[in-house]
Amino acid sequence: xxxxxxxxxxxxxxxxxxxxxxxxxxxxxxxxxxxxxxxxxxxxxxxxxxxxxxxxxxxxxxxxxxxxxxxxxxxxxxxxxxxxxxxxxxxxxxxxxxxxxxxxxxxxxxxxxxxxxxxxxxxxxxxxxxxxxxxxxxxxxxxxxxxxxxxxxxxxxxxxxxxxxxxxxxxxxxxxxxxxxxxxxxxxxxxxxxxxxxxxxxxxxxxxxxxxxxxxxxxxxxxxxxxxxxxxxxxxxxxxxxxxxxxxxxxxxxxxxxxxxxxxxxxxxxxxxxxxxxxxxxxxxxxxxxxxxxxxxxxxxxxxxxxxx
Numbered sequence: 498x499x500x501x502x503x504x505x506x507x508x509x510x511x512x513x514x515x516x517x518x519x520x521x522x523x524x525x526x527x528x529x530x531x532x533x534x535x536x537x538x539x540x541x542x543x544x545x546x547x548x549x550x551x552x553x554x555x556x557x558x559x560x561x562x563x564x565x566x567x568x569x570x571x572x573x574x575x576x577x578x579x580x581x582x583x584x585x586x587x588x589x590x591x592x593x594x595x596x597x598x599x600x601x602x603x604x605x606x607x608x609x610x611x612x613x614x615x616x617x618x619x620x621x622x623x624x625x626x627x628x629x630x631x632x633x634x635x636x637x638x639x640x641x642x643x644x645x646x647x648x649x650x651x652x653x654x655x656x657x658x659x660x661x662x663x664x665x666x667x668x669x670x671x672x673x674x675x676x677x678x679x680x681x682x683x684x685x686x687x688x689x690x691x692x693x694x695x696x697x698x699x700x701x702x703x704x705x706x707x708x709x710x711x712x713x714x715x716x717x718x719x720x721x722x723x724x725x726x727x728x729x730x731x732x733x734x735x736x737x738x739x740x741x742x743x744x745x746x747x748x749x750x751x752x753x754x755x756x757x758x759x760x761x762x763x764x765x766x767x768x769x770x771x772x773x774x775x776x777x778x779x780x781x782x783x784x785x786x787x788x789x790x791x792x793x794x795x796x797x798x799x800x801x802x803x804x805x806x
Contacts, residue, residue, distance in 0.1 A: 506750070507680055509647060510602050510712035513567050513753040514539030515776045517768055520758075524558050526765045531565035538566070538772045540601065542755050545572035548598075549590040559598055569601045569713065569753075570594065571682075574616070577636050577650070578609035578623045588643045595644060601753075602712050604649040604682040607633065607673060624659040625669035634676035641679065649680035649712040654690040654719070654728035666691065667705040674710050681706060684715035685745055686757075689738045690726040700744055708749045716742060716775060717757040731760035733771060743778055751783045 506512070519527070519541040530536050541562055548555050548570075562568060572591065576584070595603055608620040623629045641647055652670050664672070674681050683706060692699035716739075718732025734742075734756070746752065756771045 505709040507647075507709060507712055510649070510680060510753065512751050513569075513601060515772045515779065516540035516542055516566075516569070516753065516755045517772050518571075518755065518757055518759065519543045519559070519562060519568070520762060522762055523765050523768065524562070527565070528558070528561055530765075531562070536565060537769055540567040540569065540753065540755075542569045542571050542757075543598070545570045545591055545594060545603070545605075546574055549587070549594055556597075563598045567601045568598045569755075570598070570603045571651075572603070572605040573620065574610050575605040575640060576610045577605060577607065577640070578621075578629070578633055579612055580632075581612060581614060583636060583639055588640065592644050595646075602649055602680070603644060603646065604651055604680075604713065606653060607650040607670060608653050620653050622653055622655045622657065622659075623669075624661040625666060626661055626663050630669065630672045630676055633673050637673070637677035637679050641677070647679050649682040650674060650677075651682040651684050651715070652687050652691075654684075654687040654694075654726075656694055656725055656727075658695060665697065665702075665705075666695075667702040671705060671707065671710075674707075679710075680712040681710045682713045682715060683711050683745065683749075683752075684717070684757075685742050686715065686717040686719060686734065686738050687728055689735075689741055690719050690728050693726045699741055703741065703745045704748060706745075706749070711749050711752055714742070714745065714749075714752045714754045715757045716754060716771075729760060730757050733763075733767075734774075739774070739778070742775070743782070746778065746782055751779055754779065 515538060517538050543559060548559050550556060606620050608622060610616065610620060637648065650673065670681065688699050688702050692702065716734045717730045718734055720727045720729040720732065754775045756768065756775060758768055
């Protein structure tokens, strides 16, 4: 196990603290509290496609939020695993948005989301083979060339496996990231869900992830559907995922962490409490580092709360 105090960090993904997803029902309260200097989260993650528009309220809100805190972009439709051509217009709009909001980083999913120009509106897994690694890594490379930056790819929650699978999910994820020279958005809830569904060791998964590739961590809630757990983002983070999060941080050191909640949205106060729980874990494990006292960890932005809260 690596010493977390010396674990290398991706230079383009500094530690930002704890963030939450930027969801429309919470936006008025975010702006109100931000104007009063009462925000207790450190950064926000915006769904890229929601802001890839010519103008209007979404971009005005994003601009205002960016004045308060850093913003990262998280996409759901790069379609990295498909055989369809990459969408040049989509990439152009994403590049423009990233420039507009000075995105801390850009991420999307290690999956495919459509074929023959049809959007399937789901995040679908890939066969974990050497051929898939080459295919996806080449496409990620073209995306990175267009954006002028490395992106991060997120591990999925999954409910089926392919007969063709030739390796574990963590071996596949790491191999793609290394072949493409991209980052990883490590979704700890997805690891927990998939470990339950497929019967693998979640800690073995986390122990295989290279710290120098991890841009960000996602925490979320899921639903119990009987034989399967389903990644629904509509519950608080469960104790098992919190425990797995601590295990991940013990290897990775302090990593920017996001509470991902997309359905049956709670009040802002409840969402903030989930974020503060993640902050408390970081503070307990990495008190000085999380406050920015270590030269390798940037201090919180002026005017924002420290990780200690």
